Amino acid sequence: MFACIFIPDFSVQAIIRFEPELRAHSVAVLTRRPPLEKVVALNERARQTGVEIGATKSQLEAWENLVLRARSESQETSAHAALLDCAQSFSPEVEDTSPGTVLLNLAGLEPLLGPLPKIARDLAQRVSQMELAANLAVAANPDAALLAARGFPGVTLIPEGREAERLGDLPVDVLLESFSSGFSSDAAEVSRWVETFDRWGIRKLRALAALPEVPVSERLGQPGLHLQKLARGAVSRNLRVLEPRLIFAESVELEYPIVLLEPLAFLLNRMLEQVCARLSARALAAQELHLNLELAPTQPNGCASFTQMPTQTPTRTRTPKFTRTLRLPAPMLDAKVFLKLLQLDLQAHPPGAPIVKIHLSADPARPRALQSGLFQPVFPEPEKLELTLARIAGIVGEGRVGSVELLDTHREGAFALRHFAPGEPASKLEENAKEKMSAVIALRLFRPPLGASVTVREAKPVRMRCLEREDIAGEIVWTAGPWRSSGDWSEQEGWSREEWDIAVAAESSCQLPVSSCQSNEREPTTGNRQPATGLVLYRLVQDKLSGNWFVEGMYD
Amino acid sequence: MYVELHSRSAFSFLEGASIPEELIAVCASLGMPAMALLDRDGVYGSPRFHLAAKKSEIKAHIGAEVTCAAFPPRCLRGGFRLPLLVASRAGYQNLCRLITKMKLRVGRKEGACASDLDFIEHADGLICLTGGEEGPLAAALRQDGPQAAFEAVKRLTEIFGHSTFGPSNVYVELQRHFHREEEYRNRVAFEIAESLHLPLLATNGVNYAAPRERELADAFTALQHHRTLDTAGRLLSPNAERYLKSPAAMRALFADVPQAIANTVELSSRLEFTLNDLGYEFPRYPVPEGETMMSFLRERTREGMQSRYGRADAELKKRARRQIERELSLIEKLNLAGYFLIVWDLVRFCREQNILAQGRGSAANSAVCYSLGITAVDPIGMELLFERFLSEERGEWPDIDLDLPSGDERERVIQYVYQRYGQRGAAMTANVITYRNRMAAREMGKALGFDEDTLKRISAAVATWEFKDENDALDRRLCDAGLDLTHPRMRKYFELCLAAQDLPRHLGQHSGGMVICEGRLDSVVPLEPASMPGRVVVQWDKEDCADMGIIKVDLLGLGMMAALKDSLELIRNHYKEEVDLAHLPADDPIVYSTLQKADTVGMFQVESRAQMACLPRLKPERFYDIVVQVAIIRPGPIVGNMVNPFLKRRQGREAVTYPHPSLETVLGRTLGVPLFQEQLLRMAMITANFTGGEAEELRRAMGFKRSEARMKVIEEKLRAGMTRNGIHGETQEQIIQSITSFALYGFPESHAASFALIAYASAYLKCHYLAAFTAALLNNQPMGFYHPATIVKDAQRHGLKVLPMDVTRSDWTCTLEPSAISHQPSVRLGLKYARGLREAAGQALVRERSLAPFASVQDLARRVPELRKDELTTLAEIGAMNAVASSQLPVASENRNINTHRRDALWQVERAVRWSGPLLDELPEIDGESPLAAMTHEERLVADFRATGLTVGPHPMQYRRAEMKRMGIYSAADLAHLPNGRRLRIGGCVIARQRPGTAKGMMFMSLEDETGIANAIFAPDLLQKNRALLISERFLMIEGILQNQDNVIHIRAEKVSPLRVTRAETASHDFH
Secondary structure (H helix, E strand, O other), X not given: OEEEEEOOOHHHHHHHHHOHHHHHOEEEEEEOOOOOOEEEEEOHHHHHOOOOOOOEOHHHHHOOOEEEEEOOHHHHHHHHHHHHHHHHHHOOOEXXXXXXXXXXXXXXXXXXXXXXXXXXXXXHHHHHHOOOOOEEEEEOOHHHHHXXXXXXXXXXXXXXXXXXXXXXXXXXXXXXXXXXXXXOOOHHHHHHHHHHHHHHOOOEHHHHHHXXXXXXXXXXXXXXXXXXXXXXXXXXXXXXXXXXXOOEEEEEEEEEEEOOHHHHHHHHHHHHHHHHHHHHHOOOEEEEEEEXXXXXXXXHHHOOOOOOOOOXXXXXXXXXXXXXXXXXXXXXXXXXXXXXXXXXXXXXXXOOOOEEEEEEEEEEEOOOOOOOOOOOOOOOOHXXXXXXXXXXXXXXXXXXXXXXXXXXXXXXXXXXXXXXXXXXXXXXXXXXXXXXXXXXXXXXXXXXXXXXXXXXXXXXXXXXXXXXXXXXXXXXXXXXXXXXXXXXXXXXXXXXXXXXEEEEEOOOOOOOOHHHOOOOOOOOOOOOOOOOXXXXXXXXXXXXXXXXXXXXXXXX | OOOEXXXXXXXXXXXXXXXXHHHHHHHHHOOOOXXXXXXXXXXXXXXXXXXXXXXXXXXXXXXXXXXXXXOOOOOOOOOEEEEEEEOOHHHHHHHHHHHHHHHHHOOOOOOOOEOHHHHHHOOOOEEEEOOOOOOHHHHHHHHHOHHHHHHHHHHHHHHHOOOOOOOOOEEEEEEOOOOHHHHHHHHHHHHHHHHHOOOEEEEOOEOEOOHHHHHHHHHHHHHHOOOOOOOOHHHOOOOOOOEOOOHHHHHHHOOOOHHHHHHHHHHHHHOOOOHHHOXXXXXXXXXXXXXXXXXXXXXXXXXXXHHHHOOOOHHHHHHHHHHHHHHHHHHHHOOOHHHHHHHHHHHHHHXXXXXXXXXXXXXXXXXXXXXXXXXXXXXXXXXXXXXXXXXXXXXXOOOOEEEEEOOHHHXXXXXXXXXXXXXXXXXXXXXXXXXXXXXXXXXXXXXXXXXXXXXXXXXXXXXXXXXOOHHHOHHHHHHHOOOOOOOHHHHHHHHHHHHHOOOEEEEEEEEEEEEEOOOOHHHOOOEEEOOOOOOEEEXXXXXXXXXXXXXXXXXXXXXXHHXXXXXXXXXXXXXXXXXXXXXXXXXXXXHHHHHHOOXXXXXXXXXXXXXXXHXXXXXXXXXHHHHHHHHXXXXXXXXXXXXXXXXXXXXXXXXXXXXXXXXXXXXHHHOOOOOOHHXXXXXHHHHHOOOHHHHHHHHHHOOOOOOHHHHHHHHHHXXXXXXXXOOOHHXXXXXXXHHHHOOOOOOOHHHHHHHHHHHHHHHHHHXXXXXXXXXXXXXXXXXXXXXXXXXXXXXXXXXOOEEXXXXXXXXXXXXXXXXXXXOOOEEEXXXXXXOOOOHHHHHHHXXXXXXXXXXXXXXXXXXXXXXOHHHHHHHHHOOOOHHHHHOOOOXXXXXXHHXXXXXXXXXXXXXXXXXXXXXXXXXXXXXXXXXOOOOOHHHHHHHHHHHHOOOOOOOHHHHOHHHHHHOOEEOOHHHHHOOOOOEEEEEEEEEEEEOOOOOOOOEEEEEEEOOEEEEEEEOHHHHHHOHHHHHHOOEEEEEEEEEEEOOEEEEEEEEEEEOOOOOOOOOOEEEO
16 A cells, blocks of 8 residues: 655645744745746635735735745755655655655555554644645555545545545546656646547546547557556556665764864864765765764854754754855765865854764765866866865855856946856967957956045046055046946946046056157047056046946056 | 937837937937938838928938948958938939848848949949948958958948049948947048048937937847847947937037038038938829820719719709819819829729729719719718818828728739739838837836746736726736836836837838839838738838828728628529619618617627617618718717717707807708718818818818827917807807817718718618628628627527538538528538638638548548648537538437537547558447537537637527526616616626727626627726726626616616626627
């Protein structure tokens, strides 16, 4: 016998699980980014008040007592994980069918857990303890159990041999919703099935089950026959059993709390070596490393950097925990590298309290297997590269290291940071083209731009003084510009700026070569002449929205 | 001084954000004496630009940016746009021909490009600029550097001519939008100009009139590239500098090159051409040797007069002769003989080809048109005002519109015009599609990256009712669609929607307007390929053509003309009778009694709810009453409060009085109430001494969109004239009120008379040949006020048997079949009513059936391979295959149809479409009968409406009548017997919703049940309260007060609720 646990309105229940007080309210779950959020899930109370899937946030303003929540994938993942835990606590054979739905084999459990009705009730009770309201069905085959759980509320038991009779009352839609992915991945094809059954007047599974088989096969082919068998509750199959996760973890409980990194590194090294040896024995490598540190509860205030990571079951203990995760760019198996990476990470993110327990685990993955081309330049080893990047990140801060990618916008200097991964080198031709395009004059940018005070006469800057650097100041003897740009006007963070290329009489060593600065004449317009001798060229920028001036860079 | 010589308007379609009038308005405010419009690949906006400039006393230079693929052999490989300015009429003609040539070389949606050979051929009279960032100089510079740019400009001088001593035809263009890259280009341009001795020219490459319009321009750019504003990146403009700048600003910007500014004035003075000098000539009609066009016209008119007035009394004949002579003299004086002959020739062609054709509009005021057979109304007998058609003072071409049967026959006439005047001599007028609320909301949503669901919701929510109150404002509608307009991004979206209003989006084709030309039309205006093969379309719309003095003939497709023609054919074939529309019995009592009862569903012009509400009060008794009936339900008479006084006077409840004794002759026929445009013109002529031309000016001001100022001027003239004639005070006010209210649309009497003829004919055919008329109506849908479903139900209520679609009997169109129980034939629904069934497949089915009957569903599927699975399924679903499906059942042949139901056919179709190969092809059905249950009546209704939009079975309400009675719901037929003022409930299927602009926000709704149609009126507050319900529900129960005035029955709604009758998707005809 098989049981199916199905959580109706799973997205809503996953949220209510963390906010049980919402159970008494109408709840709608929204998705998409503002301002175009839409309802994607509802609880029964909300449905009864007339709220519909697809309604927008502002349309929901009419419902006074409706609670709105954004869809939370992490809460759904947690809820589903809890569901799996619950199922696994009853049976070793559990199928992870879909989010909010699990199947479990009850064969042989009766002597241990009692008769089937009791097991079903106990399962339902256990699920409800996890703050989830489930439909639960027990039947002789997994698909019949699944159909019954999706179609009937509460706990349903279908005696063997009476599947067709009991399932007959269910609408055909339940069958198509439950198994559409089994016979077609194309939504249009599924809707064609729905239309065909509708045209034939087949509304209940009983009607589908009653059709003669050969004509059905002539008309609907093998998928049709399969659906008919499902409708009769006559499909027998094995569960796609959830393989127990390979766990590569080591834990150490300390007699005395550790406060320094060095003894911690010593312990970590031993643990990493153990983990790597176990991985190696199975010809696996590590893709992620998770370090969980249990901290001494005596210094709760020192745990400023604690990271509250979601765990599989909500923790009831008050012991502070500290968790770090290292995601590796490629599967690796080098305890020394792992240790160095963990050290660098802990230096950047100290636990902030004495450590009383260490738990280290690794997510296994197949090791990297690739062969470099004979004529390809040698890239750094991924392990070393990752180590280097981690070192840099330790110095400059997280999120400040990677490959810079220019954004397609007129906004000056707009870029995004991608994880650094060496690519193919540019061809000679491209390099030549770049060389050809490159400017003869270089602009050295100040990062961040230096604030400046500027005197403007007749809409032109005539004098400037840098607020942060005294050496950048003086009469502006030559200007080119303004160069205007603006954009993102449809966003709240619209921008508008005006740039000037200016020449200021040189006071420091940043003088222009004499040959390029022959005229001392003040250029009144857009500056198509060279500036005067002994001048320094700057790029001066005014943010037109705030009115602030900046020295953005200096020309060589 | 500075003249802007490079600007685009919104007629560059998605590349400009201001209409030409706006550009001119800003140009005038900046004090610029002239300006040039260079739209992309056309002169679409030039008439509006020219007219606006004329009013502002600005010189409008014409030109275009012409897309070019490449300049061989080595310079300029990629595409660019060449800005061309027109210097002379020859230049304009060259530009038009150049654009025509490139446009007609490729299909409608393919990108047209000119080649250097095209430019060489058409260079004369054109002046070329080197362009901005899309110009040839910039393109060459981008590709291969300064040398290539130099070569490109040199090539331009070779093409367009360059004189060392005289003025050059190539100007090196400088633009400054505050970009560094642009300044680099300008430096190269300086050097090229210097080395080639070419003049510099400063322009601003204008894309919009004011800086704020940059946002809309950016949204257009995103749409043009099928991106969103977020993903368009550097395709968007870097700043907002492409606006129309003042001469002072431009002088300051180009202070270092003053000659570039000075050259704009010099070049402007060289551009002599304006659109005043278009050179259009209407074609001459070829006449036999020894004849002039005038003598030929006289002869044709004389012949026509003989046949029209041959049997008339002497007095009428005398008046006709006198009037015709007067008209002919005027035609001769205005040199219009050719025009009349050309229209006569078209009508003659129609007659020869047996195509119904009838002139409408003011042409019906002309006795010459009547004699020539162009119109069907006798203007002498009806005393129509000739000046309404043609006047000496007006200096305008007369307007002759021909109504033709819509569809193939109209197309034949159009092709005749092409054949007669050549592909380059005739073209359709364009129809400029402009942004309205719905399109603006949708497109701007796309630009902002809204998902398809949101866009659909917005489209559905944006109301397009004719009447709009504060609840219909766009922001309210967008809020209803669930958008939060307080969010800054949404606010921006709303602003964009408003800014896009009325801007041109793309060019369509006008349904019937044709322009013809002596010589080559492509020298007057560029031509483009139309979507229909074999047609070309000019770049100007109807109004623009009229403004430019280009004469057009409207060949309008009228569904009813086609229905009348089809009816005659069906009558000939099935009733074996010959009906001549020109000689129908004039006073048929059945027709008038039917009209008086407002039993007019399907009849031309008198079937609408408003017409039905008027007919029982007006009680037409003769033809002229129908003329009045057709004219009275128009915005002009309704807003001018002329309807009720007229009806009261007609019923004898109010005395007939006249605003002034002098108007008795004019208003006598309409009981002292002006109803027709001619009457208002005559009133102006009598009371204020208006001349015919002044009266025509008044007509143009009436109903003309941009006429408020004009109307004011005329009103003053009217007042002055009346005061001179001693008409003062209240009388004067009353006359002014009558005239000005016609600023809203009203019918001329001649037009109403032409329409009344068709209305009478349709009524006659419906009353006497219901089967033929109903089949013809169904075959010519969409047309009229009602959906086919309502037409079928109405015909059934009148005793007609409508047979369901049947693949063994139905043709593509609806046909007639003899009836065993009635003298009247039955209508068989045609295959065209099966939704999704392609005509080619339907015709193939009919063709194959004519060879041999279908033995089974499988036989049908095999012999008509054109039928797709979905088409076969649809046919089976609506019962059209029942007869074939029965042949497969193992029952005695004489009992066949008895046990067959739609699902038997569906069951067999599903097997037939899964062809198992030749081996098993002949294998019989194993189990014969299908295991599927027959459809319930509800399922049949759902299938019928889903697949045909109608049902020939009982009305959905009939199945629920008992339940309705229990709910206290009266049927439509009950209402006539209930007392006025009674509170009651009605219920039915919503078949029409209407919110006319003249009804002060009231909404009218028609509900249909099995007994007829009931009408309800909703006050604005009730509508607002139940908006979603009233707009979206298919069946409603309405509670309210019965109003029965002179047998015109309405329910004044007080409460409304949805009625659950069927899931069938019935449709309502909503008037927006």
